[in-house]
Amino acid sequence: MSAMTCIGEPISWLRLEQHALAASDEVARHLAECGACRACFATIEADRGRALPPLGEVAIAAAARRRRAVRTRWLAAASVAAAAAVVLLAVLRREPENLPGIKGGDDLVVDLIRERSGEVVASPVSFRDGDRFKVLVTCARRGEIAADVTVEQAGEVFTPLAPAQIRCGNRVPLPGAFTLTGTTPARVCVHLASRSACATLAPD
Amino acid sequence: MESATDPLEAYKKFAPALLRKAERILCNREDAGDVVQSLFAELIQRGGPLDLPFLYRAVSNRCLNMIRDRKNRERLLAREEPALRGVARVRCDEAVIGVDLLLKLSARLGARDMELLVCRYVDDMGVEEIAAVVGQSRKTVGKRLARIRDQVAALVASAGAVAG
Numbered sequence: 001m002s003a004m005t006c007i008g009e010p011i012s013w014l015r016l017e018q019h020a021l022a023a024s025d026e027v028a029r030h031l032a033e034c035g036a037c038r039a040c041f042a043t044i045e046a047d048r049g050r051a052l053p054p055l056g057e058v059a060i061a062a063a064a065r066r067r068r069a070v071r072t073r074w075l076a077a078a079s080v081a082a083a084a085a086v087v088l089l090a091v092l093r094r095e096p097e098n099l100p101g102i103k104g105g106d107d108l109v110v111d112l113i114r115e116r117s118g119e120v121v122a123s124p125v126s127f128r129d130g131d132r133f134k135v136l137v138t139c140a141r142r143g144e145i146a147a148d149v150t151v152e153q154a155g156e157v158f159t160p161l162a163p164a165q166i167r168c169g170n171r172v173p174l175p176g177a178f179t180l181t182g183t184t185p186a187r188v189c190v191h192l193a194s195r196s197a198c199a200t201l202a203p204d
Numbered sequence: 205m206e207s208a209t210d211p212l213e214a215y216k217k218f219a220p221a222l223l224r225k226a227e228r229i230l231c232n233r234e235d236a237g238d239v240v241q242s243l244f245a246e247l248i249q250r251g252g253p254l255d256l257p258f259l260y261r262a263v264s265n266r267c268l269n270m271i272r273d274r275k276n277r278e279r280l281l282a283r284e285e286p287a288l289r290g291v292a293r294v295r296c297d298e299a300v301i302g303v304d305l306l307l308k309l310s311a312r313l314g315a316r317d318m319e320l321l322v323c324r325y326v327d328d329m330g331v332e333e334i335a336a337v338v339g340q341s342r343k344t345v346g347k348r349l350a351r352i353r354d355q356v357a358a359l360v361a362s363a364g365a366v367a368g
Binding site: 003004005006009010011012013014015017018020036037039040047050052053055162165176177 | 228295
């Protein structure tokens with residue numbers, strides 16, 4: 001980062017962005033005189049051709065994860081109330097270890113989403129240099145659980161994503177994404193507690 | 205002027221500005237991308253205003269939620285690319301508010317003060333503009349910014365004492 005000083009009151013980044021969308025005379029006058037604000041506006045101009053990440057299944061999956069988290073909080077509140085009632089009745093009941101309603105029951109399932117030049121494909125079987133991948137897992141364990149991702153390729157094992165704590169559900173996206181390169185098949189594995197599941201990608 | 209009629213149009217029009225903003229706060233591209241994508245995914249499913257000032261504020265709050273969540277702390281520091289903070293024109297007692305300071309201040313300041321902090325020291329807004337964005341009087345915003353400056357000064361001084 002660099003620090004610069006405006007000649008007066010800086011034009012906020014929001015106003016600079018608005019100026020980039022629809023020019024304002026007032027902002028233009030300030031930019032003509034102020035090097036600091038002009039430098040900021042130049043970074044916006046330089047970023048004009050930026051490729052946007054596609055708004056596809058990845059984004060929908062992220063929204064689903066948020067809704068599940070809200071639902072989980074509601075479930076937690078309901079569980080507290082239910083537990084109080086249970087104590088009053090002196091009835092103890094053990095909860096099942098796994099969440100109901102998860103596809104595949106107790107299985108751990110790995111799904112990949114591939115982004116290639118703006119095109120998003122679900123469950124890809126191949127890759128090219130520079131393809132970007134997002135990992136989704138379906139699992140049924142209760143509570144938070146540690147998820148690790150490894151990529152095995154050409155006899156080497158890589159860990160492209162930081163370990164994450166997740167809550168199980170259907171197609172839960174793991175934080176972050178990674179790219180693949182090379183000309184040999186890659187095996188992407190997710191490890192949850194003592195379980196692992198993998199998906200294999202062949203080079204195009 | 206800066207509004208769109210549907211979320212996909214808004215995404216094409218405003219996402220670059222929102223990504224730049226999220227990158228200035230979080231100083232990393234991946235988390236910034238996640239913040240903007242999840243915002244639009246929700247807008248697609250639930251609807252909501254599609255003007256740039258509203259979306260700008262929504263991105264601030266989502267970034268701050270990420271910063272407040274202790275589980276993200278190490279990852280944010282590990283992924284930090286200081287260059288993404290951009291040109292800092294407004295400093296708080298000569299301190300540039302970056303990820304490290306935001307993480308520390310999130311333990312001291314409430315959500316509303318953190319939003320003001322970002323408006324002033326990351327988005328470089330003036331008091332009048334902040335008042336319009338957050339819907340408070342200039343006087344209230346001024347008082348709260350003074351409190352925030354005190355907290356930043358105390359934090360910077362304590363860090364200096366530890367370092368010294």
